[in-house]
Amino acid sequence: MDIPPSQPVGPSPPLNIKGWRRTFTSLRIRGYRWYWMSNLVGFLGFQMQLVAQGWLIYDMTASPFLLGVVTAGWAVPTLIIGPFGGVIADRVEKRNLIVANQTVTVLITLAVTILIVTDAIQVWHLLTASILTGVVFSLNLPARQAIVPELVGEKRLMNAIALNSSGMNVTKIVGPALAGILVGLIGISGVYVLVTVCYAGTVGAMLKVSSTGVTARTLKTSMISDIAYGFRYVRHNSLVLMLLALEFVVNFLGWPYMILMPVFAKDVFKLGPSGLGILMSATGVGALFGSLGLAYAGDFKRRGLLLLGLFFTFGVGLILFSNAKTLHLALFFLLIVGGTAMGSFALNNTLILSSIPHEVRGRVMSIYMMTWTAEALGVLPIAALGEAKGVPFAVSVCGALLAILALLAVFVPRLRKLE
Secondary structure (H helix, E strand, O other), X not given: OOOOOOOOOOOOOOOOOOHHHHHHHHHHXXXXXXXXXXXXXXXXXXXXXXXXXXXXXXXXXXXXXXXXHHHHHHHHHHHHHHHHHHHHHHHOOHHHXXXXXXXXXXXXXXXXXXXXXXXXXXXHHHHHHHHHHHHHHHHHHHHHXXXXXXXHOOOOHHHHHHHHHHHHHHHHHHHHHHHHHHHHHHHHHHHHHHHHHHHHHHHHHHOOOOOOOOOOOOOOOOHHHHHHHHHHHHHHOHHHHHHHHHHHHHXXXXXXXXXXXXXXXXXXXXXOHHHHHHHHHHHHHHHHHHHHHHHHHOOOOOHHHHHHHHHHHHHHXXXXXXXXXXXXXXXXXXXXXXXXXXXXXXXHHHHHHOOOOHHHHHHHHHHHHHHXXXXXXXXXXXXXXXXXXXXXXXXXXXXXXXXXXXXXXXXXXXXHOOO
């Protein structure tokens, strides 16, 4: 069944909400509220898993490169299967697709948990789980991204995406710190049990979201033809193409520092698992303020210039963090890194979603998702450089390149003047 694009499901709150309450206006929509809670629980599990898995791999191998390899395992299937996930998201009910994929994620995590509990876990198990997760991720994320405008409508899109980022950043504060403490109390296996429970919670919450009924009009075309159409659409939409290119560069140069955080914790600052949790939580605090600021601002002008400014500050923040001489300075600079990184992510996501019609959102979001693999692909050469010259040096180089590219992008009028 087709309904008008971006028609929110259920009653919508008025748009003239003033003061601090307008920051949370999208949560007044029931479907989005359950979707937001599903993401919140899932992100909490994911952040706890990042700490537990990173510490486990680095403790088993003492190799930044192998840490990067296991983490990058999800990237290859994402590049291959991602476009099919976008086509499927445009053809079927997105809520049901999300529920099915999240259920598979629960089963994958449960299998890893059992291997850890029985002390049978090996690096290749974690790599296999990472690859399988990449397959599920490829089929899940386009639907998760594309369903947001259907739940809240166009006018609340910036608010909804920023609130989703805010929820994710709350978990970045709580999840790593909690995982760091729990690793010492109940071990890696105990943390993985909690992660599995969190992933199961995402399924329960998404079952509360009513079907939107929005799908692309049924056409007698093959999946390959639909995929090709999605790529042609992006190629002929110069604005979306530029925004996707920016996202790829930022993911390649900026985000690998998170994957390498166990190296900073263990080798640079001589910290244990709880210290790793504190470092990652500092990023989450900054990211929370950045995303809440965007949620409060809502729709505003000169968004392109702000986007490039956030990219530049993200790069500078990475340089300052990787060269910090004390833990306190490192935590302060991580606040800057987290705020600018998440602010740029939410803003770019909004600009792309608001520039495309609902008929191709799934396919464009699958291409957008493919740019996220740049983080996993980027960590391999960066980790290799880190083994040769030190991880702080490698992250500094990435920050410098990111800042330079952001400055060069200012000279592109279409980006600089983007409203």
